[in-house]
Amino acid sequence: MSSLLPPDKDGGNRLSVLEGDTSSGEECRTYVFRKENHTLGNCLRTMLLKNPQVQFAGYTIPHPSEDVMHLRIQTVEGYPAQSALRKAFVDLKTHASQLKTKFVTAVDNFEKEGS
């Protein structure tokens, strides 16, 4: 089964960091996502806000004509912003997998009841 997402024709990384934060330590970063929008941004923000070590999490789409999303993360001392981002992705993946299994089971049960 081929991948559901189209290949990235422009090459390079989809994720990069906005400059200017490295001098203040590891705890604050603005991540720049190419080709992402509210679908992923709002989900990541929700997952980040559930993390008690995150002090600030917000996302914005700087201009609707450009397919770019910025995600700002500020964390407590000693906890790098990148770890918070990584954890948010892992949590989002877990939630999505759980939803998928629950849905598939629900469909199976519904079809069994019908027949």
Add this chain to the structure above:
Amino acid sequence: MEFSSASVNKLSLKEFEVVNTSSYDFTGHAPGVAGNKVDPNQYKINIIKQEDLFLEFDLIGCEPSIANALRRLILSDVPTMAIEKVHIYQNTSVMQDEVLAHRLGLIPLKVDPRKFKYKEKGAPDEGTEEDTLEYSLKVKCKNKQGAGPEADSYIDDKIYTKHIQWIPKGNQEVDIGEAGPVEDDILINKLRPGHEMAMKMFAVKGQGRDHAKFSPVATVFYRLLPTINLVKDVYDQDAIRLQKCFSPGVMELEPTKNGRKKAVIIDPRDDACNRNVYRYPELADCVELGKVKDHFIFNVESTGALPPTDLVPMALDILIEKCDTFLKEIDMTNT
């Protein structure tokens, strides 16, 4: 503002405002589960109705951002096959070439897009058997033999999708089976005697974010489960008026021991939340209207390419794939 354990989950529909809508948009207040563990029984999904191309299901215990992401993914990220390039050899009909090509692109095709690859940029129109489907449309309108100038005296004057023929490439006939349009009776064009159409169409895999023709659903939407709370008992004439304020089936009148009729809530699920109660000031303080914040009633209507029960897992697969891509990039920059 009242704080009670019930109000954590419910938003209130007042006469001029909706209150208690925010779901903890600030840090340090995550309700329920502590940040580290994901509760395996957090989500509940109930399938309510499943018919053909319609699917109605309940998603309970979900964050609004994830429910919205699911809706957005189904609408714009789940791929479909649709006609993209049309080579027109002959078109003497009244419809312009580009309008005709636009209409052909919008025709839903009954093909599983998972069996195909995305076409590379700059590849030739004809494509390979792995990324392109080829169709042909060849019609000529003629007069019926021996018929007068009344209506119904033409042959092939209305061109439907049943006139489109699939030309399988390579192994496609074995691997895919059938790849025609979902419906046979979609009107494409109207001709008169002497008009002729001859063209070849090439369908590719695409996403709804590129063009709406690639969206696999007619639409997908969700609403929150309404709640109605009767604060005071309502009888007789007032009860009849109260019943009319809500959608049919939500409220019924039950006879009491004294012979009066009392208003009783049967099932608030079907309520359209039009807040009609507030038009009658004397009834407005008898009910409390609200919605359950984490109970989403989803409605998915597929165009026919994929059954709606396949679309939801595909959308979640896409979300998982996105997470994997970015996790890989994060780990690569670390090492």
